[in-house]
Amino acid sequence: MKRTIANLANKLFEPLGFKLVGNKSIEFTMSSMLARLKTRDALPRSIVDIGASDGKWSGTCMKYFSSSRYLAIEALEERSSSLATLKQKHANFDYEICIAGEVDGGQAVISVADDLDGSTVNAGGDGAQRSCQVRTIDALVSERGLPGPYLLKFDTHGFEIPILAGCVETLRNTSAIIMECYNFRVTPDTFRFYEMCSHMEKLGFRPADIADPMLRKHDHVFWQVDIMFLPIRDTVFEYEAYE
Numbered sequence: 001m002k003r004t005i006a007n008l009a010n011k012l013f014e015p016l017g018f019k020l021v022g023n024k025s026i027e028f029t030m031s032s033m034l035a036r037l038k039t040r041d042a043l044p045r046s047i048v049d050i051g052a053s054d055g056k057w058s059g060t061c062m063k064y065f066s067s068s069r070y071l072a073i074e075a076l077e078e079r080s081s082s083l084a085t086l087k088q089k090h091a092n093f094d095y096e097i098c099i100a101g102e103v104d105g106g107q108a109v110i111s112v113a114d115d116l117d118g119s120t121v122n123a124g125g126d127g128a129q130r131s132c133q134v135r136t137i138d139a140l141v142s143e144r145g146l147p148g149p150y151l152l153k154f155d156t157h158g159f160e161i162p163i164l165a166g167c168v169e170t171l172r173n174t175s176a177i178i179m180e181c182y183n184f185r186v187t188p189d190t191f192r193f194y195e196m197c198s199h200m201e202k203l204g205f206r207p208a209d210i211a212d213p214m215l216r217k218h219d220h221v222f223w224q225v226d227i228m229f230l231p232i233r234d235t236v237f238e239y240e241a242y243e
Contacts, residue, residue: 030057033178033211033228034064037151042175042234044068044151048137050100050163051075051155054082058093061153068092069146075099075110075132094144101134102162108134136166148173155180158187160196164203177205177229183222193225205229206237 026032045068049058052072062070072083072095083095099108110130137152150170154160160179164171177200181193191199197207209228216223230236 028211028213030211030226031060031063033209033226034061036209037176037228038064040175040230040236042149044149044175046071046141046146046148047151047153048141048146048170049073049153050137051153051157052079052083052095053155054079055086055093055095057153057155059086061151062090062093065151068151070094071096071140071144071146073098073100073135073137073140096135096140098135099132099159100137100140100156100163100166101159102136102165103134104136104139104166106134107131137163138167138169141167141170149175151176151178153178158182158185158190161189161191161199164199171203174205175231178211179227179229180224181227182224184216193227197227200229201232204232206232206234208234208236 044065047058047061047065047068047070049055049061049070049072052058052074055072058070058072061068070090070093072086072093074080074083074095074097077097080095080097087093087095099110101108108131110132111128140146141150148170150173152167152170152174154163154177156163157180179196179200181196182190183193184190185192200206206229207227208230211226211228213225214223215221
């Protein structure tokens with residue numbers, strides 16, 4: 001199965017000019033990607049977990065960046081109990097129940113899926129519709145005095161572009177972005193993974209690592225992958241060779 005996923009990923013990533021190379025010592029899990037990020041120079045002082053759900057990802061990230069400050073952003077009130085528990089356990093963790101977006105103080109509609117995990121913003125859907133306050137990443141970072149450099153994590157189901165538009169200042173001092181990217185339009189406005197790579201390059205970031213490539217259940221076709229983006233100015237991109 002791992003070989004099949006790797007071969008599929010290589011076919012998809014070939015137009016972007018990079019490929020996966022087999023190495024038994026390398027794993028493409030979220031934990032291994034965070035471990036690789038930890039070896040880099042620009043360690044994040046603040047980590048913003050956008051689309052935090054119950055805070056599980058932040059909890060995993062703390063194993064590698066225990067001294068960073070954490071801000072989890074989650075739209076669903078149903079997740080507040082789990083996030084409050086995490087806040088009680090970790091003095092460096094806080095959360096905000098809102099939708100991250102482009103206009104601070106606005107409103108957006110979230111379609112709440114039965115399993116909660118599949119909820120989407122401004123995309124219709126069969127779930128119950130609920131209005132929620134919108135906050136920009138720039139405003140939240142400023143209000144809380146979160147120091148950079150920043151690590152931004154996106155698990156936002158096709159709502160990435162408005163969020164990016166609301167964190168222009170934060171991006172200027174962002175050392176890494178981890179973003180769930182898709183091979184299909186999970187919402188009408190979703191950027192597919194190669195479109196997102198192109199958009200991120202316009203914002204000054206390039207893909208540097210991946211984690212957890214997933215095939216969809218329906219037909220085992222590539223569905224999504226977490227991509228880590230680093231600033232274009234990062235020295236890692238100065239080296240063009242493989243060995």
